[in-house]
Structures are given as C-alpha cells and as structure tokens.
Amino acid sequence: MGLLLHRHLAPEGELGIWKIEESESFFLDQLGLFPQEKKQIDEMKGHRRLEWLAGRYLLHYMSGREIRGACLKDEFGKPYLEGSAFQISISHSHERVAILAAPFAVGVDVQILVDKIWRIAHKFMRPEESESLLPQTSLEHLHVYWGAKEALYKAYGRRELDFREHLHITPFAFSLSGGQTSGWIRKDGFLMELEVSYEIWEDTYVLVWAVEKPTKT
Numbered sequence: 001m002g003l004l005l006h007r008h009l010a011p012e013g014e015l016g017i018w019k020i021e022e023s024e025s026f027f028l029d030q031l032g033l034f035p036q037e038k039k040q041i042d043e044m045k046g047h048r049r050l051e052w053l054a055g056r057y058l059l060h061y062m063s064g065r066e067i068r069g070a071c072l073k074d075e076f077g078k079p080y081l082e083g084s085a086f087q088i089s090i091s092h093s094h095e096r097v098a099i100l101a102a103p104f105a106v107g108v109d110v111q112i113l114v115d116k117i118w119r120i121a122h123k124f125m126r127p128e129e130s131e132s133l134l135p136q137t138s139l140e141h142l143h144v145y146w147g148a149k150e151a152l153y154k155a156y157g158r159r160e161l162d163f164r165e166h167l168h169i170t171p172f173a174f175s176l177s178g179g180q181t182s183g184w185i186r187k188d189g190f191l192m193e194l195e196v197s198y199e200i201w202e203d204t205y206v207l208v209w210a211v212e213k214p215t216k217t
Contacts, residue, residue, distance in 0.1 A: 002054075004096075004201070006062055013102035015209060017110065017201070018058040020050060020095045027053035031060070034070040051092040058099050059088065078157040087207075089154045097206055105192065105212035107151030111143055112205055118142070124149050124163035132171035140206065141174035144198045147208030148183055155194060155210055156185050169196065176200055183210060 002019040009015055031053065033041065041049055057080070060068045068084040079088055081101070088101045089108045100108035121130075121142060133141050149167045161167060172181035178199040185192045194210040201207055 003058075009102065009192060009211070013106065013211065014062045015099065015108070016058050016062045016099045017207065018054055018061075018097045018099075019095060020042075020054045021052070024050050024053060027057050031056055036072050037070055037121055040073070054097045055090045055092065060088070060099070062099060062101065065146060072138055076158050078154070080199070087150065089151070091154075092152075093205065096201075098207060098209075100211075102211060105155040105157070105194070106210065107149050107154035107156075107194075108152070108207075108209040109147035109150035110201075110207050111147055113139060113143060115139065117146060124167070126164055126168065128171050129169055131181060132173070133176070137174045137176070140176065140200060143206040144208055145169055146156065147198065147206055148181070148196045148210060151196065151208050151210035152183050152185055156192065156213060161185070161187060182213075 001020045004019050005015065005017040007015045032073050041052055044052060056071050059071055069084055071079055072082055073079055079090055081088055085103050085127045087104065087106055088099065089106050091098045091108050091110045093110045094112045096110050097111040098108045100106045124146060129145055148169045149163050153161055166187045167185060169183045170181045172179065180195065180197045183194050183196045193213040194209065195213055196210045198206065198208045
C-alpha cells in the first residue's frame, strides 16, 4: 500500500498522501469509474492519467465508505465529490498525491523542492513576504509561500486570481519541523480568511494545506 499519511483534522477534515507505486490497471480495477469520470480520463495522456486515478483512489480510501461516489469537476474545473457536503482539493508531484477534504473551503498543495522556483518568485511574492526569507532556509520557505497561495487559489475555486494582488500570506518564521500561519483572499469585495499549515516530507517534498476560518458572528 502506498499510503504515507491519513490524518484527521479538527474540527472536521481528512488529509492524506499517497505514494504512487501501482499501475494504471490496478486503479482501474479498484475504482470502477463512473461514465463522467471515464470521459475525463479518456481525454488525458501519459503519467497524468496515473496521477488522476491515484487521487480518486486515495479519496475513496480516506472516506471509509464501501460504495464510492463519483469525483467530478464543476464549471471552473474544481473537483467535487458527488452527493457529499465535503469540499475536496487534490495535488500531485513526482509520484505523490495529496488530498484534503472538509465541509468548508479547503486547498492542498504538494511540491518537490526545485531551484527553478526562483524564476517565478516575482510573480507570487509580495514585498513583506519576501522580507521574511532567511538565506539558510530560503528555498524551503519560498516553496511554502508558493504552496500556500496554490492552496488558497484552490480553496477559492473560481480562477482569475493574481497571486500577488489577491492572495496574501501572513509573513512567518520558517521551521523545518513544520508550522502554521494564516492567509486571505481579497478580490472585488470578496474576502476569505484561511488557516495555513505546512510540513516538509522526506526532505524533498513540501506539503501545504489551507482551511477556511469560521465566519465571525
């Protein structure tokens, strides 16, 4: 089994990571795809098909249900679980797939550490965020900012967000043992605040997840 993590999040939520070691035929035999899902995967090629299948398999495994529900996409391309009140987010990177599910807005991102992220840092880092980077951990720290903004983008789920203008992460001191911060999405009168958590996996992968904060009354 390729399960690396299955964690229950308070107050409600499920977080999981799967290491993809199986073949495409294994997942196809286990899943029994719905017609809408079959249509989706028939439009894919190569390794993307395997990642897609592994994500659906992990989602069903985490649910604990005997009968699987269809995992479809809405008009904006955001995945959702048919017949469920839980919102879901899926991420893939180099034989790892991560899933986050909860009954409120969520986003998850898993990335392998790569130096080339510096080439796009100017596209997503705000000045106050960049000022929090320290030389000895700047690569990992930068990946957390990127993963956090990817997670916020997925939680929003409606595209057309500028990663610098609309997505904000509270600057934080990075720790190799993991940590938390907060973030918010602000666009055209819309505002959503989220709690952001991160961990470093296998000294190679950065896992970041974001969960919508309860609305204050």
